[in-house]
Amino acid sequence: MFSRYFPILNWAPSYDRETFSADLVAAIIVTIMLIPQSLAYALLAGLPPEVGLYASIAPLVIYAIFGTSMTLAVGPVAVASLMTASAIGELTARGTPEYLGAAIVLALISGLVLIAMGLARLGFLANFLSHPVISGFITASAVIIAVGQLKHIFGYDIEGHNLVEQVSSLVSGLSATNIATLAIGGAAAGFLFWARRALPPLLVRAGLSNRLAASLSKAAPVLAVIATTLSVYVLELQSVGVSIIGDIPRGLPIPTLPEFDAALWGSLFLPALMIGVVGYVETISVAQTLAAKRRERIDPDQELVALGASNVGAAVSGGFPVTGGFSRSVVNFDAGARTPAAGAFTAIGIALATVFLTPLLFFLPKATLAATIIVAVLSLIDLNTIKRTWIYSKADFTAMLGTILGTLALGVEIGIAIGVLSSLALHLKRTSQPHFAIVGKVPGTEHYRNVRRHSVETTPGVLSIRIDESLYFPNARFLEDTINDAVSLDPSIREVVLMCSAVNFIDASALESLEQIDHRLKDAGLRLHLSEVKGPVLDRLQRSDFLEHLSGKVFLSQYEADQTLKNTCSMTEGSPESMGAETNPGKHRDKNLGPSNNSNDAS
Amino acid sequence: MFSRYFPILNWAPSYDRETFSADLVAAIIVTIMLIPQSLAYALLAGLPPEVGLYASIAPLVIYAIFGTSMTLAVGPVAVASLMTASAIGELTARGTPEYLGAAIVLALISGLVLIAMGLARLGFLANFLSHPVISGFITASAVIIAVGQLKHIFGYDIEGHNLVEQVSSLVSGLSATNIATLAIGGAAAGFLFWARRALPPLLVRAGLSNRLAASLSKAAPVLAVIATTLSVYVLELQSVGVSIIGDIPRGLPIPTLPEFDAALWGSLFLPALMIGVVGYVETISVAQTLAAKRRERIDPDQELVALGASNVGAAVSGGFPVTGGFSRSVVNFDAGARTPAAGAFTAIGIALATVFLTPLLFFLPKATLAATIIVAVLSLIDLNTIKRTWIYSKADFTAMLGTILGTLALGVEIGIAIGVLSSLALHLKRTSQPHFAIVGKVPGTEHYRNVRRHSVETTPGVLSIRIDESLYFPNARFLEDTINDAVSLDPSIREVVLMCSAVNFIDASALESLEQIDHRLKDAGLRLHLSEVKGPVLDRLQRSDFLEHLSGKVFLSQYEADQTLKNTCSMTEGSPESMGAETNPGKHRDKNLGPSNNSNDAS
DSSP, X not given: OHHHHOTHHHHGXXXXXXXXXXXXXXXXXXXHHHHXXXXXXXXXXXXXXXXXXXXXXXXXXXXXXXXXXXXXXXXXXXXXXXXXHHHHHTTSOTTSHHHHHHHHHHHHHHHHHXXXXXXXXXXXXXXXXXXXXXXXXXXXXXXXXXXXXXXXXXXXXXXXXXXXXHHHHHHHTGGGOOHHHHHHHHHHHHHHHHHHHTHHHHHHHTTOOHHHHHHHHTTHHHHHHHHHHHHHHHHTGGGGTOOBOOOOOOSOOOOOOOOOOHHHHHHHHXXXXXXXHHHHHHHHHHHHHHHHHTTOOOOHHHHHHHHXXXXXXXXXXXXXXXXXXXXXXXXXXXXXXXXXXXXXHHHHHHHHHHHHTGGGGTTOBHHXXXXXXXXXXXXXXXXXXXXXXXXXXXXXXXXXXXXXXXXHHHOHHHHXXXXXXXXXXXXXXXXXXXXXXXXXXXXXXXXXXXXXXXXXXXXTTEEEEEEOSOBOHHHHHHHHHHHHHHHHHXXXXXXXXXXXXXXXXXXXXXXXXXXXXXXXXXXXXXXXXXESOOHHHHHHHTTSSHHHHOSSOEESSHHHHHHHHHXXXXXXXXXXXXXXXXXXXXXXXXXXXXXXXXXXXXX | OHHHHOTHHHHGGGOOHHHHHHHHHHHHHHHHHHHHHHHHHHHHTTOOHHHHHHTTTHHHHHHHHHOOOSSOOEEOOHHHHHHHHHHHHTTSOTTSHHHHHHHHHHHHHHHHHHHHHHHTTOGGGGGGSXXXXXXXXXXXXXXXXXXXXXXXXXXXXXXXXXXXXXHHHHHHTGGGOOHHHXXXXXXXXXXXXXXXXXXXXXXXXXXXXXHHHHHHHTTHHHXXXXXXXXXXXXXXXXXXXXXXXXXXXXXXXXXXXXXXXXHHHHHHHHHHHHHHHHHHHHHHHHHHHHHHHTTXXXXXXXXXXXXXXXXXXXXXXXXXXXXXXXXXXXHHHHTTOOSTHHHHHHHHHHHHHHHHTGGGGTTOBHHHHHHHHXXXXXXXXXXXXXXXXXXXXXXXXXXXXXXXXXXXXXXXXXXXHHHHHHHXXXXXXXXXXXXXXXXXXXXXXXXXXXXXXXXXXXOTTEEEEEEOSOBOHHHHHHHHHHHHHHHHHOTTOOEEEEEOTTOOOBOHHHHHHHHHHHHHHHHTTOEEEEESOOHHHHHHHTTSSHHHHOSSOEESSHHHHHHHHHHHHHHTTTSTTSOTTOOOOSSOOOOOOSSXXXXXXXX
16 A cells, blocks of 8 residues: 555565666666756756756656656656746746746646646546647647747747747848857757667667667767867857857755745646646656556556656756656666666766756857757657548547647647547537447357348347447437337337447436337337346446336347347237238348448448 | 428328318317416516517417427427526516517527527537436426516515525515415415316316326416406406506517627527527427327427527517427327427417407416416426436436536526536546456357356456447547556466457547557567457548557457467467466356456446
8 A cells, every 4th residue: 555655665675786787777878868858958948957957856766756667767858848938938038037936836736736636546637638639739849849949040039929920030030040050050950860860770780789779879969969069169159149058057956845926826727737737648658658568567646646746846956847758768768777766866867967067068059959959859740640640530630630720829728728629529429429230140150240231130020229339418319319210110120129238338318218218119019128238237227217117128148139039029920010921030131221320430 | 302391391282181170179279278378488588478479479380381290389488488588687677678679689599590500410419418417407497487486476576696595585575475466376376286286187087088188287277367367357456466467469470580789699699509409409309209109200400490490480570489398299299289280270379369369368467377387397396307317327416416506506507507517527537437347258158248247258368358438538548557457467368359349439549559559468479359349440440550460350259259269379378478287278267357347337
């Protein structure tokens, strides 16, 4: 029980020397990769560079205590940094102490919300961000981030609140380009693109393993940082207008709690919730992917607590919102990390860098960090997923497109809201008009399938209908219409079997509809039967008096229903409505079926 | 095609003398019942009494042309009248020409919206009002209506915007009671209650048929109207403070179109939409119930057009929003109406009454109409449904309670909004954590059921899992967790079969999750199979490359999957992870199953 909230207790007691060496090697590699990334994402969030480093220390240590993933690495990431900039930018001006204070509060609220959600086991709420919405949102964010960084590459200010304004400002200002800045930024970007694409195969050909090659190429930004910093230092490029990082305060942050300001907290609550949830979705999917490779388990609710605590840790140590990052976690995993201790060692590495390396970063040009960001986020633009979604499902594509356009035109928060609401609306539309099929027996089996799709045997006088949806209020009336229509079209029907294999729930509205249907069928001299009703559904039906009044029976399987009713129907052949002349009720493919299939198949 | 939009073309050509007599008899009975009801509901809506009569003429004729129900009777009803009063009461004062004008515009907008919804085939939207929400809303409305009418019975004004204020105003003003008014109102109410409960059995004992007895007792309000009007006239009770109807303009309304006023139309749009949709839900359920008794069919989308046109007709002829009423339709049906021509004849009857009978209604006390309303709406309070819903489903009960409390405390529109939103939220919560079961074969059949509920046979090395929900974004990650957990708990598993009999849809998010699951299982040396995939789901999967990369196969039935994999597993027994010692893979009840069943069964 205790170890559920402190997963460190599961692995720390058996921590040994071998695991230590593995974790240490991974930590060194990740530290090298994280230094330029942390600086860059602080720049993207509009914060001083050291804040990025601070956000990469305490959260890693805290995650090591609370996290259930063995290899996840938390820290600043691109999308959360953009969302931070977007949330605070509306409240206060960049570069002010209030701006930094708001970023810290944002991390704190986000952390507290995530912890609360974790303790209340509300992790499922994150699921309402569907993959197409997340994917669309990340693609749109990447475009916004990349365009936003171009000002650091070209060396002049870009104005505008949305993408169109920014692009036109970029184009109209081209003559103000700072050539030295562009040279550095362009060279860094070119090198990083090359390192991402061409370096790994080169290293593999030089005899390195695939994994090591991939990990080493992730260190390319460090090379770019060193090379461009040296260039600026040697050529004194800051005197020709190349923007540099400048003085970074040396030393570690002193833990403090932000003061409570009701108005500020109130206006940051919704953005903090969104950053938290979006970050959690990214975190959990990275953690799941890595855990599955080693058949380890992740506790999604505990991950909420761990990520929340990490964010509180970021806030307390002067950082900004953090997330489990994809690329750093993969590097950590590939470099051989075995436990979250690797993260703690990385934190020590970053702390050492914060204390000893920051003077060396004085001449680091902002253009290099911008190039790092641009190259990183462009890989997030996922046109392939957009195309696949278009082919697979127009509804999902609609939600995705809404998210992309909403994010680009109206901002990140509205974009996400549009995505979530439109995916919910499209889902409800679909379930309100479910697919249904009249079914018959697949010859030689006890299996029943759609008469329209399979060559099957039906029993005369028996209408077996399978509704492919849980029965609940949006489709309760649809159910009534469907059965009314089917029965009114074929006067030979005496028995109606509702095959419930796809019915996972019957709510009170649908129960009333079933009662209506049964009542109406009874009035017309027919009987209603159910087959293959799932346990939980049957349990619930037994709480009402529906089954007592049901004109027919509940059968365990459709086969049993069909066999039983076949005999009943042939016994009642004397009655006026029965099929009389039908002498071969066994093998019979009914060709005169009206609405056996919802024409709206694809919806 | 043409006759779809003009259903009159289906029955009018074969209209004969016999049908005419049946319709005529029904029309006379309904007319007698409708006169006091129309006056009463106009009073309830805060409108002059003649407006109730106007709303019972044109709509009936128009419904006869466009309606698909043979016996539905449209006109003013209690709930729509309350909603009308609530919508207009916020904008303008009762008794002014602006108030009447707004009611007419409300009917017009409501009608246009319904027609548009019908032509766009958006009838399914009405389904989002679940039965518990509708039932809770009607119950709450009935309470509000009944309390609101008490002022006419007691003869003094009641103040207050919500129920609590009204009740306290009623109690504190008791000393102002007008005794004569109370005597008339009380007597009328007592008589009507008696007529509703005791009169039908009395008439049956006197030798009448059940139907005729029920229909005749529905005419009781007419007797109350005649008796109390005569009392006032003879005893000159208006001189002691009994409120009477007074002068009703004689003659028929002159068709006019209301003027367009953007501000007014804008503020009435949402209320008009709600009145339209709530009225439609009542209309369609009455129409369905009656149609089913004679195995007739209703076209729900055409009903939208018909009800919309009826409302436009009401507006043009100076009336207010109309709906297909339950009690009048049942009387019409029971009195033997065969076609909508009965409605047209009823309209003629009401028109004759408007021209010739209105002078006789001068002395009709308002207390009598209030008694009519109270007795009618109290039968709408459905405590039994509340209790049944509580027993059947706590989620439905929550939505219902929210609707009732919201309607009573915050008003009709907010009450409905609370109901719809809470029922959607509860639905989403449920599908996000679906029930699932590990299944085995029911001995002696080809049928597979939950190992926890049935004594079944499982195949060692094969995990057959049935997810009882469509796979879509709210539960996509749940699916990953479930399968990860199940597989990580039992190292002997070699083959995973996802039984898809309850999967009605797989959206892009769930497809990605399935790809992840397959990928992870493959990494761990396992295979993923699908069984009983429905046609439309398989069609869609074939648009992606999922099936090409799937590690396992797609089986038509679970039985086929199990039989095939049973052989595979016994062939690969040499490999280290296989069950080795298991020598009896046929009959085997696995007792060591981890999460075979979602503990959250009832949610």
